[in-house]
Amino acid sequence: MSTSGYLFPTIVETLYSDHHSWLRGxxxxxxxxxxxxxxxxxxxxxxxxxxxxxxxxxxxxxAFLTTVAQRVVSNHWRREKLEKAYLEALxxxxxxxxxxPEARAILLETLVELDRLLDGLPTLVRRAFLLSQLDGHTxxxxxxxxxxxxxxxxxxxxxxxxxxxxxxxxxxx
Amino acid sequence: xxxxxSASPWYRDTAHAAGIPPAVAQRALEWLVELQGDDVPAEVxxxxxxxxxxxxxxxxxxxxxxxxxxxxxxxxxxxxxxxxKAALLAPSxxxxxxxxxxxxxxxxxxxxxxxSGHRRRAIKALxxxxxxxxxxxxxxxxxxxxxxxxxxxxAIGERRTLVLxxxxxxxxxxxxxxxxxxxxxxxxxxxxSGEIFIATAPDPAPGKRPFLVESAEGTxxxxxxxxxxxxxxxxxxxxxxxxxxxxxxxxxxxxxxDVQAGYAATYTPQAIAVPRPIEExxxxxxxxxxxxxxxxxxxxxxxxxxxxxxxxxxxxxxxALRVSGSFPLRDIEQVLRTVGMTVGAxxxxxxxxxxxxAARLVPA
Numbered sequence: 462m463s464t465s466g467y468l469f470p471t472i473v474e475t476l477y478s479d480h481h482s483w484l485r486g487x488x489x490x491x492x493x494x495x496x497x498x499x500x501x502x503x504x505x506x507x508x509x510x511x512x513x514x515x516x517x518x519x520x521x522x523x524a525f526l527t528t529v530a531q532r533v534v535s536n537h538w539r540r541e542k543l544e545k546a547y548l549e550a551l552x553x554x555x556x557x558x559x560x561x562p563e564a565r566a567i568l569l570e571t572l573v574e575l576d577r578l579l580d581g582l583p584t585l586v587r588r589a590f591l592l593s594q595l596d597g598h599t600x601x602x603x604x605x606x607x608x609x610x611x612x613x614x615x616x617x618x619x620x621x622x623x624x625x626x627x628x629x630x631x632x633x634x
Numbered sequence: 635x636x637x638x639x640s641a642s643p644w645y646r647d648t649a650h651a652a653g654i655p656p657a658v659a660q661r662a663l664e665w666l667v668e669l670q671g672d673d674v675p676a677e678v679x680x681x682x683x684x685x686x687x688x689x690x691x692x693x694x695x696x697x698x699x700x701x702x703x704x705x706x707x708x709x710x711x712x713x714x715x716x717x718x719k720a721a722l723l724a725p726s727x728x729x730x731x732x733x734x735x736x737x738x739x740x741x742x743x744x745x746x747x748x749x750s751g752h753r754r755r756a757i758k759a760l761x762x763x764x765x766x767x768x769x770x771x772x773x774x775x776x777x778x779x780x781x782x783x784x785x786x787x788x789a790i791g792e793r794r795t796l797v798l799x800x801x802x803x804x805x806x807x808x809x810x811x812x813x814x815x816x817x818x819x820x821x822x823x824x825x826x827s828g829e830i831f832i833a834t835a836p837d838p839a840p841g842k843r844p845f846l847v848e849s850a851e852g853t854x855x856x857x858x859x860x861x862x863x864x865x866x867x868x869x870x871x872x873x874x875x876x877x878x879x880x881x882x883x884x885x886x887x888x889x890x891x892d893v894q895a896g897y898a899a900t901y902t903p904q905a906i907a908v909p910r911p912i913e914e915x916x917x918x919x920x921x922x923x924x925x926x927x928x929x930x931x932x933x934x935x936x937x938x939x940x941x942x943x944x945x946x947x948x949x950x951x952x953x954a955l956r957v958s959g960s961f962p963l964r965d966i967e968q969v970l971r972t973v974g975m976t977v978g979a980x981x982x983x984x985x986x987x988x989x990x991x992a993a994r995l996v997p998a
Contacts, residue, residue: 543722595718
């Protein structure tokens with residue numbers, strides 16, 4: 462939880478009143494789209510409000526804001542790319558087994574979170590994880606498919622599982 | 635060393651697990667991988683139970699595993715797994731964050747461009763669903779990605795009867811989907827998946843419109859009949875119980891073949907196999923039963939599996955044992971136990987991925 466307690470919303474308020482338009486402009490220049498810039502500027506401040514890591518005093522507010530905004534933009538693109546890949550995959554699915562709109566929304570949110578958690582893992586690790594967890598392949602089958610040893614498969618799976626289940630911990634290996 | 639990211643909303647219920655030693659978390663994950671193997675021996679399960687009980691941290695770590703499993707459950711159906719894999723492996727998904735697409739900011743559903751070459755390959759993973767032959771037809775019919783919903787469908791294990799506007803009755807078996815397309819010229823049903831039983835009524839409309847069931851492989855036209863149409867992998871099977879049915883494979887320009895009552899025929903887009911006699915038992919599902927007469931256990935389990943959301947299997951050592959009897963479809967687990975008793979097998983429930991379970995008959 463935030464250490465600043467009730468001071469905290471005030472800091473964000475100040476940031477907002479002092480720098481909100483500037484941030485919007487900055488985002489507009491990067492995104493090329495005013496409406497989206499407004500949305501993501503808004504999201505940036507929302508993110509600050511719900512964050513527990515806003516420093517009590519900020520020396521360089523604009524640098525600070527752009528760091529946070531970068532992450533918001535990055536997540537936004539990542540989500541859009543994932544959603545696009547998801548919709549394309551869905552369109553290839555046989556019509557009769559396609560999920561309902563509610564199920565689709567839940568599925569997409571699950572994918573977005575899973576993707577976020579697996580972010581940065583090497584492709585092979587990701588694939589080992591997905592083949593075993595989503596396709597239910599045995600370790601031997603995954604090893605065969607990816608051309609790696611079974612102990613490596615297990616190691617890769619555990620690496621990805623660390624991200625999924627305990628992303629809030631730091632592992633040494 | 636892996637970095638700690640900001641905690642996931644998936645952890646909200648088990649936020650206290652964040653305080654456990656990484657070594658304990660690591661052990662929990664190793665147990666998870668262990669339990670996901672095929673045919674996990676009882677001793678392993680026992681050891682796992684003991685590990686959980688050995689220290690409160692162990693139990694907390696396991697609770698976190700279960701909490702996340704709950705969140706991952708939407709991914710556990712065969713279809714959703716395939717979609718998820720295709721989306722998460724799409725090449726653009728693991729490039730750097732530095733890109734800023736120059737295209738429209740909100741592509742939205744209207745911009746459905748065909749997938750690029752490498753993405754098409756990634757999506758081929760969906761071929762494992764075994765619907766490849768129908769896929770081209772279906773995606774061509776349902777090109778706008780939004781229009782998926784079939785007019786009528788049943789879930790796995792569900793049965794449903796419909797009365798159509800002409801008085802014909804359609805009964806949908808487990809996991810089936812149809813579209814009803816009646817117009818001034820014809821009474822057409824599109825069988826998208828699964829199995830239906832049709833009892834046609836004479837057309838009350840003046841036109842005396844033909845009654846057809848269309849599938850990816852062709853059409854089966856009723857000639858005053860009761861018949862079943864069932865989609866299988868790459869082919870459609872018609873079973874005629876009354877009257878006759880004219881089958882026309884999609885790619886066959888000939889007049890088609892008339893299949894008489896008491897016979898079944900399987901057809902692909904190109905050809906129809908020779909009709910063979912059918913058993914009345916194959917429509918026992920309409921009354922909620924599955925009937926076997928000296929059926930191989932593995933074939934029986936495959937057929938029974940249509941009615942269960944759980945994966946069913948049997949040990950290869952008992953696959954050739956014969957099953958006879960009439961079993962209610964209401965409780966699949968009970969059917970397995972009953973069958974198990976008659977062939978001397980035991981039912982084992984296995985924990986699969988993310989809380990999915992599988993049921994397997996093994997030698998007792």
